[in-house]
Amino acid sequence: MSKLIGSKKATQFTESVIREMTRLNQLHGGVNLSQGFPDFAAPAVVKEAACAAIMADVNQYAVTWGTRSLRDAVAQQFTRRYGVPVIADEQVTVCCGATEAMMATMMAIIDPGDEVVIFEPFYENYGPDAILSGATPRYVALREPDWSFDPQELAAAFSNRTRAIILNTPNNPTGKVFTRDELGVIADLCRKWDAVAISDEIYEHIVYDGVRHVPIARLEGMAERTVTINSLSKTYSVTGWRVGWAIAPASLTGAIRKVHDFLTVGAAAPLQEAGVTALGLDESYYTELARGYQRRRDMLLEILERHHFTCYVPDGAYYIMTDIAGFGYRDDVAFARYLVKEVGVAAVPGSSFYIHAELGRTKLRFCFCKRDETLVEADRRLALLRPARTLA
Numbered sequence: 085m086s087k088l089i090g091s092k093k094a095t096q097f098t099e100s101v102i103r104e105m106t107r108l109n110q111l112h113g114g115v116n117l118s119q120g121f122p123d124f125a126a127p128a129v130v131k132e133a134a135c136a137a138i139m140a141d142v143n144q145y146a147v148t149w150g151t152r153s154l155r156d157a158v159a160q161q162f163t164r165r166y167g168v169p170v171i172a173d174e175q176v177t178v179c180c181g182a183t184e185a186m187m188a189t190m191m192a193i194i195d196p197g198d199e200v201v202i203f204e205p206f207y208e209n210y211g212p213d214a215i216l217s218g219a220t221p222r223y224v225a226l227r228e229p230d231w232s233f234d235p236q237e238l239a240a241a242f243s244n245r246t247r248a249i250i251l252n253t254p255n256n257p258t259g260k261v262f263t264r265d266e267l268g269v270i271a272d273l274c275r276k277w278d279a280v281a282i283s284d285e286i287y288e289h290i291v292y293d294g295v296r297h298v299p300i301a302r303l304e305g306m307a308e309r310t311v312t313i314n315s316l317s318k319t320y321s322v323t324g325w326r327v328g329w330a331i332a333p334a335s336l337t338g339a340i341r342k343v344h345d346f347l348t349v350g351a352a353a354p355l356q357e358a359g360v361t362a363l364g365l366d367e368s369y370y371t372e373l374a375r376g377y378q379r380r381r382d383m384l385l386e387i388l389e390r391h392h393f394t395c396y397v398p399d400g401a402y403y404i405m406t407d408i409a410g411f412g413y414r415d416d417v418a419f420a421r422y423l424v425k426e427v428g429v430a431a432v433p434g435s436s437f438y439i440h441a442e443l444g445r446t447k448l449r450f451c452f453c454k455r456d457e458t459l460v461e462a463d464r465r466l467a468l469l470r471p472a473r474t475l476a
């Protein structure tokens with residue numbers, strides 16, 4: 085057999101469906117409500133800080149695990165906001181986005197055959213992350229309409245083979261924000277089985293209707309067994325900058341830093357400087373961010389419901405998961421292709437968030453990190469939407 089083919093690992097997963105939808109959308113000139121990146125401007129002071137850093141010649145490699153100033157800012161913000169002490173020198177690793185922080189963490193702590201618990205539906209990177217790190221995933225369902233999990237099902241997924249659980253709150257794609265009680269159930273299991281919680285909190289500041297985000301590291305005995313992952317991408321609308329970080333106990337940080345070093349050497353030095361400015365923005369920035377997203381959420385909910393989608397109202401993050409059973413299409417992928425080609429709106433087929441694809445066959449995810457004009461244009465195009473049976 086030819087050796088000019090991908091590795092066994094690389095053939096176990098397909099290209100990202102979300103990014104495929106973005107490409108299809110470009111081809112058909114559609115409105116992109118698939119991939120979660122804002123189409124509005126990042127804060128001016130943050131952009132100015134990046135330009136200033138480049139002009140000041142902060143253009144060479146930064147310290148591999150991140151500039152001291154950004155690590156300090158990350159540690160101080162987490163401690164101030166959540167009362168969890170973080171020592172920048174021992175616990176913070178700056179990476180190329182939350183994506184790399186997650187991959188570096190998994191490669192650093194997982195041995196082949198270790199089990200990792202993953203809630204399903206999940207952010208699509210976690211599947212390939214598990215394969216690339218050699219983990220054996222154990223999936224536990226989050227069930228609509230409120231995306232709650234069955235504590236017994238979760239308990240049954242843990243054993244002494246469990247190395248870690250991946251958590252994402254506020255959650256992509258469901259918009260679920262895990263409650264303190266739910267986190268308590270997860271924390272009990274992590275302590276019982278000596279497992280690590282890897283918590284992706286990239287939508288930390290994007291929460292609605294007075295719902296509060298609780299980091300699992302805040303729960304008793306959890307700071308010493310939690311890796312909290314975050315990034316500049318969503319909070320400051322700079323998804324293309326690729327600056328994120330992991331906050332980990334000192335016992336895991338050395339391994340994460342080594343893997344990170346050999347994967348990427350480091351994140352862009354001038355953008356790390358700008359990250360310090362970003363993290364220094366005052367509280368009103370975060371309040372405004374959440375308020376702006378809540379308004380966009382309500383706008384897209386109204387549009388989608390008027391066009392006959394069944395919507396699961398999100399408490400956080402910037403996505404709306406919908407049910408499309410009423411439109412009568414064969415499945416979610418056929419519907420998503422129809423939507424982008426014939427209607428001109430791109431969304432993500434629900435099955436791409438599930439390992440048990442059948443659970444996503446009547447679902448479609450839309451994002452609302454977009455300008456009002458973009459959402460209004462999507463509304464105009466959705467008027468073309470027809471149930472499958474009326475098509476010739």
Ligand SMILES: Cc1ncc(COP(=O)(O)O)c(C=O)c1O
Nearest residue numbers: 120181182183207256315317328
């Ligand atoms: C849950 C979640 N984690 C991580 C990422 C990627 O983050 P980053 O841009 O920092 O790599 C995304 C992007 O959509 C996401 O939704």
